[in-house]
Amino acid sequence: MHLDHEHTVFPQRHTWAGPTARPDGSRRALRIGLGGPVGSGKTATVAALCRALRDELSIAVVTNDIYTREDADFLLRNAVLPPERIAAVETGACPHTAIRDDISANLEAVEELEDTVGPLDLVLVESGGDNLTATFSKGLADAQVFVIDVAGGDDIPRKGGPGVTTADLLVVNKTDLAPYVGSDLGRMARDARRQRGELPVVFTSLVAENGVAPVAEWVRARLAAWAAVPA
Amino acid sequence: MNRAALLLLADGRFPAGGHAHSGGAEAAVTAGRITGPGTLEDFCRGRVHTTGLVAAALAAAAAAGADPLALDEAADARTPSPALRQTARRLGRQMMRAARTAWPSPGLDALATARPRGAHQPVVLGVTARSAGLTPPDAAHAAAYEAVTGPATAAVRLLSLDPFAVTAVLARLAPDLDEVAARAADAAHRCLTEGTGALPAASAPLLDVYAEAHAGRPVRLFAS
Ligand SMILES: Nc1nc2c(ncn2[C@@H]2O[C@H](COP(=O)(O)OP(=O)(O)OP(=O)(O)O)[C@@H](O)[C@H]2O)c(=O)[nH]1
Ligand SMILES: [Mg+2]
Numbered sequence: 001m002h003l004d005h006e007h008t009v010f011p012q013r014h015t016w017a018g019p020t021a022r023p024d025g026s027r028r029a030l031r032i033g034l035g036g037p038v039g040s041g042k043t044a045t046v047a048a049l050c051r052a053l054r055d056e057l058s059i060a061v062v063t064n065d066i067y068t069r070e071d072a073d074f075l076l077r078n079a080v081l082p083p084e085r086i087a088a089v090e091t092g093a094c095p096h097t098a099i100r101d102d103i104s105a106n107l108e109a110v111e112e113l114e115d116t117v118g119p120l121d122l123v124l125v126e127s128g129g130d131n132l133t134a135t136f137s138k139g140l141a142d143a144q145v146f147v148i149d150v151a152g153g154d155d156i157p158r159k160g161g162p163g164v165t166t167a168d169l170l171v172v173n174k175t176d177l178a179p180y181v182g183s184d185l186g187r188m189a190r191d192a193r194r195q196r197g198e199l200p201v202v203f204t205s206l207v208a209e210n211g212v213a214p215v216a217e218w219v220r221a222r223l224a225a226w227a228a229v230p231a
Numbered sequence: 232m233n234r235a236a237l238l239l240l241a242d243g244r245f246p247a248g249g250h251a252h253s254g255g256a257e258a259a260v261t262a263g264r265i266t267g268p269g270t271l272e273d274f275c276r277g278r279v280h281t282t283g284l285v286a287a288a289l290a291a292a293a294a295a296g297a298d299p300l301a302l303d304e305a306a307d308a309r310t311p312s313p314a315l316r317q318t319a320r321r322l323g324r325q326m327m328r329a330a331r332t333a334w335p336s337p338g339l340d341a342l343a344t345a346r347p348r349g350a351h352q353p354v355v356l357g358v359t360a361r362s363a364g365l366t367p368p369d370a371a372h373a374a375a376y377e378a379v380t381g382p383a384t385a386a387v388r389l390l391s392l393d394p395f396a397v398t399a400v401l402a403r404l405a406p407d408l409d410e411v412a413a414r415a416a417d418a419a420h421r422c423l424t425e426g427t428g429a430l431p432a433a434s435a436p437l438l439d440v441y442a443e444a445h446a447g448r449p450v451r452l453f454a455s
Contacts, residue, residue, distance in 0.1 A: 068453045090454035092251035093388045102246035104325035 013036065017142045020229055022114060022154040023227040027061070029120035030226040031110060033099060033141030037156075040149040041173035041206055043071045046124050048212035050217060057121040057223070060085040062106060066128040073148025085117050095128030103140040104176075107171050110140075122223065132161030143222050145215070149174040154183035157191035165195045169173055169202065169218050176205040233262075236363040239333070241373040243380055248325035253453035254278065258441035260389045261448075268396040271386045275379040275404055281435040282405050283378030284411050287371040288352040288430045291412075291419030293357020294370035297343050297427075299350060305427035306351035312439035314446035315435030316351075318455040324349030326356060336362035348391065348448065367419050371412035379404055385453055 022028045034042045043063075060083060063071035065088060072088035075081065087109040091098040098106055110123050124129055125141060127134060130179055136144045146167035148156050149172055157164055164170060178185055185203060192201045202214035237418070239245065256274065259265045265274050289306050293299050310316045327349065331339050338358050342350055348353075355375050360370035381396050421429040442455060 070449050090251050090451075092253070092385070092454065093452040094250060102248060102250055103323075104246055104248045104328050105251060106409070107328065108321075108325060124336075145378050 013080065017138055017140055022118075026119055029058075029110075029114060029123045030116070030140050030223055031123045031125060031140065032222065033125045033127065033144040034138035034147060035127040035130065035134050035144060035167070036147035036171075037131070037149075037152055040129070040147045040152060041171075041204075042089045042126050042129070042147050043074055044072075044206045045145070045147055045171065045173065045204075045212060045215060046126050047075055047078055047080045048206055049216055050075075051230060052210070052212055053122070053219065058117075058119060059122045059124065060087070060110075060120050062109045062113070062123065064091050064095050064106065064126060064128045065087050066091060066093065066095055067076060069225075071126055071128075080149075082117075085113065087113055091128055095130045098107065099125070099127045100137045100138060103137045106140050106143060112222045115197070122219070132156070132159065132163050135162045135166060142226065143168040145169045145171055145218075145222060147160060147171045147173055148184065150178045150183040150188070154185075155191075157188050157195060160195045164192070167199070169200050170196060170213070171215060172201065172203045174193050177204050177209055214215040233364045233369075235325065236315035236334075236375065237312060237365055237369045238408060239358075239366070240360060240363060242378050243255045243361060245329060247329045248322055249381055250324065250384075251453060252388070252455045254381035255438045255441055255445075255455070256385040257389055258445040259382075259452045262441060262444075265382075265386055265390070267390070268400050270382065271392070271397065272400045272403065275382055275400065276407060278382065278438065279378045279407055279411050279412040281376055282438060283375050284415055284431050284433050286356075286378060287374040287412055287415030288418045288422070289353040289375040290357035290360065290365035291353045292422045292430060293303065294326070294360040294365060294426075295357075295367040295423055296361065297419070297422050299338075299354050299358055300345055300429055302354045302430075303346060303350045305430055306354060309432050309434070310351070310431075310443045311434065314442045314455065315439065318347035318442075319351040319353075320346075322349075322352040323355040326352055330342060330355065330362065334359060334362040336361055337366050341390065347425060368412060368416040371415040371419070372408065373415035375408045375411045375415070379408065380415040389452065390422065428449070 065071050069088050070107050072086050089105045089109050144167050146163040205211045265271050289302050293302055327343050342358055356371045387397050418430050
């Protein structure tokens with residue numbers, strides 16, 4: 001599985017999250033985790049990604065809410081996917097435990113979706129809003145996106161933390177709000193680069209037409225790399 | 232003697248999904264029954280002597296080599312609440328995943344194949360203990376321990392209780408856990424010759440009633 005080109009696509013990553021095939025031998029879906037602080041736009045990103053990609057890909061979503069089904073319900077209300085493609089996992093007051101330390105409920109949800117509505121190309125796993133140290137286990141997600149927003153303070157990229165520094169993609173969302181909250185996007189970009197080296201950073205505004213495009217493009221590239229891995 | 236494996240299996244960090252469950256504590260907090268360390272201790276004592284005893288006996292019987300499918304039926308019969316039966320099977324399936332990685336064995340494989348949607352968690356716990364080279368009393372201790380540590384950890388989070396006070400509660404309950412585990416192991420031993428009818432069938436109706444109410448709540452921190 002150590003393809004040479006894989007190192008250019010995932011420079012810091014040498015393994016995929018568990019076996020690439022399901023028990024019946026078919027290829028399992030690529031699993032992408034989305035984490036980040038409360039309210040940064042994770043669910044909005046998931047919804048926009050589903051809208052952008054659902055015509056070309058078979059997609060399902062797992063949400064990890066802290067104490068409600070709000071994220072799942074939002075996705076259902078907005079009909080971004082048929083209801084049977086959205087599963088909610090409960091996290092017992094501790095979202096990072098469910099995505100990092102004890103991933104069993106999330107793995108279960110992913111596999112159940114593959115069994116009931118599969119074959120799937122892509123499963124998006126949204127973490128409940130958490131702190132800057134929350135990251136996805138490599139046993140659960142093949143790649144992870146960390147979503148922050150300009151309104152949470154433009155010093156978050158400078159502060160770093162495992163989410164900001166190690167995520168495969170850093171999304172700085174709500175750029176439309178930057179003028180109103182006095183956030184310096186140039187500074188955020190420079191700080192992010194200092195923390196992340198060559199790892200990609202994109203700036204988005206999801207209120208804009210097709211604002212999710214940079215993230216969708218990144219997802220397509222991950223899928224292409226995933227498809228190139230022999231099952 | 233295989234003590235370290237028992238510590239590993241009973242550790243709250245064993246990745247088998249327990250962290251998302253409160254063992255009925257959240258519903259009891261909501262109902263105003265658990266308000267502090269004292270009422271938490273009452274709750275845990277009641278739980279370990281009822282559903283905790285049943286779980287410990289099922290786990291011990293599975294560890295002793297009783298037919299896990301018969302035990303799974305016995306567990307169904309001893310769990311009146313549909314919500315709790317579903318929870319037990321979900322947790323059983325999650326434990327199976329961790330167990331098959333940690334202590335792979337034909338016994339675990341067979342149970343996973345026979346119950347792809349999950350067997351009751353105490354049964355899986357017992358088969359896991361057997362795979363890890365543990366004894367029936369070990370399995371009973373692990374189940375009894377879990378019966379009180381789940382609610383205690385949840386109560387710390389739900390009520391911001393002093394963690395030292397809660398640890399003292401658990402320490403005071405330790406003799407109860409030993410006693411329950413001994414009774415469970417004894418019943419499990421008899422189960423081998425007398426069948427699952429020898430297993431205790433203690434119940435806690437309020438836990439069942441609360442579990443059903445909890446399952447219907449739109450806003451909650453813990454799954455059960
Ligand atoms: N102005 C603006 N608002 C946005 C943007 N993206 C999301 N929002 C809004 O920000 C709020 C929070 O977005 P969510 O997608 O729910 O955030 P989240 O990260 O999923 O939140 P939690 O799951 O609660 O942690 C919602 O009211 C969104 O409509 C954006 O690009 N610009
Ligand atoms: Mg959300």
